[in-house]
Amino acid sequence: MDENIPRVTPRESATFDEYTRSEIRRAASTGIYDIRGGGAKRHLPNFDDLLFLGASISRYPLEGYRERCGTDVTLGGLNASKPLELKIPITIAGMSFGSLSGQAKESLGRGANLAGTSTTTGDGGMTPEERGHSKQLVYQYLPSRYGMNPDDLRKADAIEIVVGQGAKPGGGGMLMGQKINDRVAEMRSLPKGIDQRSACRHPDWTGPDDLEIKILELREITNWEKPIYVKVAGSRPYYDTALAVKAGADVVVLDGMQGGTAATQNVFIEHVGQPTLACVRPAVQALQDLDMHRKVQLIVSGGIRNGADVAKAMALGADAVAVGSAALIALGDNDPRYEAEYNKLGSTAGAYDAWHLGHDPAGITTQEPELASRLDPVAAGRRLANYLKVMTLEAQTIARACGKNHLHNLEPEDLCALTVEAAAMAGVPLAGTSWIPGQTPY
Amino acid sequence: MNTMDFQEVGLREINRSLQAVESLTNNREWTIENPMGQHAIACGITAPLSVHIKGNVGFYCAGMNQQAEVIIDGHAGVGLAENMMSGVVRVKGNASQSAGATGHGGLLVIEGDASSRCGISMKGIDIVVGGSVGHMSAFMGQIGHMVVCGDAGEALGDSIYEAKLYVAGSVESLGADCTEKEMTAEHEQALADLLERSQINKSVQSFRRYGSARKLYNFDIDHADEY
Numbered sequence: 001m002d003e004n005i006p007r008v009t010p011r012e013s014a015t016f017d018e019y020t021r022s023e024i025r026r027a028a029s030t031g032i033y034d035i036r037g038g039g040a041k042r043h044l045p046n047f048d049d050l051l052f053l054g055a056s057i058s059r060y061p062l063e064g065y066r067e068r069c070g071t072d073v074t075l076g077g078l079n080a081s082k083p084l085e086l087k088i089p090i091t092i093a094g095m096s097f098g099s100l101s102g103q104a105k106e107s108l109g110r111g112a113n114l115a116g117t118s119t120t121t122g123d124g125g126m127t128p129e130e131r132g133h134s135k136q137l138v139y140q141y142l143p144s145r146y147g148m149n150p151d152d153l154r155k156a157d158a159i160e161i162v163v164g165q166g167a168k169p170g171g172g173g174m175l176m177g178q179k180i181n182d183r184v185a186e187m188r189s190l191p192k193g194i195d196q197r198s199a200c201r202h203p204d205w206t207g208p209d210d211l212e213i214k215i216l217e218l219r220e221i222t223n224w225e226k227p228i229y230v231k232v233a234g235s236r237p238y239y240d241t242a243l244a245v246k247a248g249a250d251v252v253v254l255d256g257m258q259g260g261t262a263a264t265q266n267v268f269i270e271h272v273g274q275p276t277l278a279c280v281r282p283a284v285q286a287l288q289d290l291d292m293h294r295k296v297q298l299i300v301s302g303g304i305r306n307g308a309d310v311a312k313a314m315a316l317g318a319d320a321v322a323v324g325s326a327a328l329i330a331l332g333d334n335d336p337r338y339e340a341e342y343n344k345l346g347s348t349a350g351a352y353d354a355w356h357l358g359h360d361p362a363g364i365t366t367q368e369p370e371l372a373s374r375l376d377p378v379a380a381g382r383r384l385a386n387y388l389k390v391m392t393l394e395a396q397t398i399a400r401a402c403g404k405n406h407l408h409n410l411e412p413e414d415l416c417a418l419t420v421e422a423a424a425m426a427g428v429p430l431a432g433t434s435w436i437p438g439q440t441p442y
Numbered sequence: 443m444n445t446m447d448f449q450e451v452g453l454r455e456i457n458r459s460l461q462a463v464e465s466l467t468n469n470r471e472w473t474i475e476n477p478m479g480q481h482a483i484a485c486g487i488t489a490p491l492s493v494h495i496k497g498n499v500g501f502y503c504a505g506m507n508q509q510a511e512v513i514i515d516g517h518a519g520v521g522l523a524e525n526m527m528s529g530v531v532r533v534k535g536n537a538s539q540s541a542g543a544t545g546h547g548g549l550l551v552i553e554g555d556a557s558s559r560c561g562i563s564m565k566g567i568d569i570v571v572g573g574s575v576g577h578m579s580a581f582m583g584q585i586g587h588m589v590v591c592g593d594a595g596e597a598l599g600d601s602i603y604e605a606k607l608y609v610a611g612s613v614e615s616l617g618a619d620c621t622e623k624e625m626t627a628e629h630e631q632a633l634a635d636l637l638e639r640s641q642i643n644k645s646v647q648s649f650r651r652y653g654s655a656r657k658l659y660n661f662d663i664d665h666a667d668e669y
Contacts, residue, residue: 032661145544145563148525150506151485177660189546189565189584190603194659195600199582203562204521204540210501213481215503218520219459221486 023266023396034266037099037355037365039167039258039303039325044275046303047312049422051431052417054402062400069396070406071397074322075297076158076227076250083227083250084136084158086320087314087408088118088331088392091309093255093301094160094231095138096122097260098184099355100199102370103380104131104364107331109267110377111384116394118159120322123173123198124187126152139231141218143172145199146188150221158251159218159220159226161211163240164233164304166259171271175200183368211247229253234279234302241286241298245413251297254283260325262365263356276302276313278425281412284317293317294333294408296441307394314395315410316426330387331380332362443471448478456483462483463489477517484512490529504531507548523550539576541568545586549615550638558595564605570640580607581617589636589663591644599652603659607652610632610644621655 012018030252055061055415062069066140077083097105099122111132112119119134124148126139139156141148153159164170179194185192187409205214215228230244231253244252257278261269280300300313301322313321325333336349341361345354354363363375399407402414416431419422423430424437435442443621445455456474463469471492473623477483477497482583484493485505495503499514504523510530526545533541536554543559545567552560552569558576561569566585574592581597585607593611600617606629607620630646637644 031664145525145565148544149506149546150488150525150527153506161505190657195601195661197582199563203559203581204543210520213501217482217485217505220453220482221461223458223461224454296586297666409521 017022017382029298036353037075038353039260045311049418054401059403064378078250080227082225089320091120091322094120094122096124097127098124103375105130106377107380110381114385115388141200162231166255167231167261168264169233169235172200208243215248234274237279238282239288241283253299280316281427307391310395311398328385443669445473447475449476465489608649610648623651623653625651645647
């Protein structure tokens with residue numbers, strides 16, 4: 001080769017980039033699809049694509065830290081005689097004992113208690129420790145019905161019928177055998193060490209008419225005391241919200257595709273469902289069309305990270321949000337202090353997502369006693385409480401700047417969008433214009 | 443004996459009354475008249491009552507039952523005795539889909555036929571069907587027994603775990619990972635006990651046993667076609 005001839009710089013394929021090639025090699029080597037925890041990692045239109053306008057001459061702001069800006073929320077007052085009264089509109093999303101260590105579940109309960117909010121069970125049922133450490137506990141009623149027990153149903157403060165999950169709309173779950181120790185196996189009525197499949201559909205109802213009767217049964221069993229939530233994935237938010245309301249839900253929980261999972265196929269997480277940002281307005285529209293907005297509460301989840309996200313979700317019409325992945329990070333998930341151990345597992349802090357394998361150095365997504373004991377529930381609960389309070393303060397800061405004396409008074413008119421896509425999804429004007437794609441002429 | 447007429451008092455009053463009875467009460471005999479095929483009747487009972495429902499019932503009758511004996515003098519809709527924990531539920535007629543779904547314990551007797559998905563995700567319940575069961579019965583059955591004196595529809599025991607199935611008649615097809623298994627003296631005794639408790643007169647020798655082949659318990663790509 002003539003070294004005097006200039007050579008072009010070697011160029012990698014944008015289509016077959018390094019990540020893609022590594023996944024092809026992994027699939028070819030193992031013959032198994034990639035399973036992981038967490039939510040969608042790809043870039044998606046999200047709440048960062050929205051901005052608050054703030055107050056000026058046409059609207060005046062409230063004095064920061066001096067003038068009151070309320071944060072409380074009541075969930076489930078439509079039909080339940082004992083609705084949930086939360087101090088802040090940020091709840092802890094459903095995560096199971098089994099996928100999480102007992103210490104992690106206790107930490108979530110402790111943190112939620114300190115912040116004045118609720119936590120939620122997951123697949124596998126309610127543990128006594130979880131009930132004991134959570135002043136306000138939402139009991140998930142899932143397709144698998146693992147650990148489903150009417151005594152626990154009565155002990156709960158609310159019941160969440162899980163229809164779908166943002167990470168996997170239409171999909172079931174799988175708790176790998178490695179995480180099935182004696183206690184998890186007993187709670188789920190299955191042998192130790194085998195993969196535990198969670199069904200994708202409920203075993204005794206198949207549509208909205210059946211769901212209405214199922215809700216009736218749950219209310220009858222719990223003396224019409226408990227709020228009934230219906231959780232749907234961000235799939236067809238308008239129709240799913242409308243059908244949940246028609247079936248009699250007190251609260252609709254809407255989980256976008258950034259919402260996490262304990263273990264699901266990567267292809268499912270990244271390619272099924274809609275971004276949270278795109279789900280909120282259609283759901284709110286459904287509630288408004290049925291004259292149920294603010295009567296049936298809407299909880300939005302999936303990628304909520306900070307007070308700005310909270311405020312934006314609420315400005316679009318949500319009554320509250322739920323956090324899962326962010327709560328785990330607050331506890332210590334993917335903490336750089338464990339970098340050396342993440343490296344040994346072939347990952348790095350910030351990217352560790354092999355939650356299904358149960359070797360979590362942070363002691364959160366594991367059932368290994370030595371690892372789980374690393375997490376101090378008191379300290380981790382304190383961190384979670386701090387994080388929840390910071391998010392609340394951030395949301396209040398924004399709300400006051402918009403002249404609102406309660407987070408619920410935030411409205412779409414407080415927002416603009418940075419991109420055409422976000423403007424269309426959120427139904428707010430593109431920044432610098434009055435244009436809402438699909439609604440107003442440019 | 444306490445008698446409640448559904449037409450007169452309605453669902454809430456019936457369930458409130460049954461759920462309010464203390465476990466140690468002597469006031470155990472209850473009759474419900476004119477159930478009119480309504481839903482969620484006698485669900486969530488926690489005491490050892492004897493409840494006699496005189497007529498057809500809708501969805502989720504005796505749902506999540508604990509300790510009570512509930513007898514239905516008619517047919518039952520979807521999800522009969524779903525997630526039952528203990529006690530006995532007996533329907534003298536037929537039962538619709540998902541009878542005994544996810545039941546954790548107790549005995550469910552269906553003297554007639556049961557529709558599809560009978561015993562779906564069963565977790566310890568014993569189910570005895572005098573007639574036949576529809577397709578996908580005992581789907582993902584975890585623990586417990588299902589006895590079918592008639593025939594079973596297609597995909598019996600699909601994705602089954604450790605539930606034990608006994609069928610006297612024909613099986614249209616077995617589901618993924620379900621296989622015929624040896625009937626030992628121990629199994630015959632368990633089957634005889636279930637039939638006796640169910641008050642169903644059927645020869646143990648006429649049954650064949652089915653259960654999990656346990657090939658799908660841990661994911662293996664070479665079994666992907668079976669999922």
